[in-house]
Amino acid sequence: VCKPDGLYSLDLAHWVETGALGSVETLFEPAYRVSIAGMARTQDRLFISLMDNVRGKVVVCERKDGNWSLKPVALPENGNVGISHAEQFGSSVSFSFTDFLTPSSIIWSDDNGETLATVKSQPARFDASPLISEQFEARSKDGTMIPYFVVRRRDQKGPVPTLLYGYGGFEVPLLPGYAGVRGRLWLEKGNAYVQACIRGGGEFGPAWHQAALKGNRQNGFDDFAAVAQDVVKRGIATASSLGIQG
Incomplete structure (x- = not known):
């Protein structure tokens, strides 16, 4: 079949x-x-x-x-x-x-x-040699595993200023992508960037999108919060050094 x-x-x-x-x-x-x-x-x-x-x-x-x-x-x-x-x-x-x-x-x-x-x-816009890109997962409130990417210095010793970004809408997937301005003005300074693939987006097809529609919209917020908590748990950031954008 x-x-x-x-x-x-x-x-x-x-x-x-x-x-x-x-x-x-x-x-x-x-x-x-x-x-x-x-x-x-x-x-x-x-x-x-x-x-x-x-x-x-x-x-x-x-x-x-x-x-x-x-x-x-x-x-x-x-x-x-x-x-x-x-x-x-x-x-x-x-x-x-x-x-x-x-x-x-x-x-x-x-x-x-x-x-x-x-x-x-295309030309490089920042020095990526000391940086590393990793993927982790966070457990959301209802148990769903939420993948997210972290870009930071390879030798990071403790929490640093961290920007967490998410979208979760219109079946748009957040995929790995190069951003010269972010690299030059944020990552080169030793800061970290986190990209959360929360429900509502298109990372895993229509069901992933529909799981955060209308009455289920809270799922997207729970996913984002779970990633924030996991980033702190891993020692990448603290609550006070974590900024969010979406």
């Missing part, structure tokens, strides 16, 4: 000739907080762009000896990844990538994702 948000394959020629679907093979089954963001193919392989717990990933699919095999493309983690182009009658493919510390860039491969090289990038 095919499930929503899954990816399946069948023999198109057999379907056209006989009118029967025949056997249907599963390439990718729906998984908790994992969704398909896009697909593209080269001559021999299929590339699937995934959103895995608000982090972009790409897997490459290849059919050998009548079976599908999947393996991840070795792209950077904790970022926003997309498939920029795929040569349908060749083997070249390129990917877009950005995260909190990396300007938007194009990563190119001439051999179906086996060898990767960054060929183009």
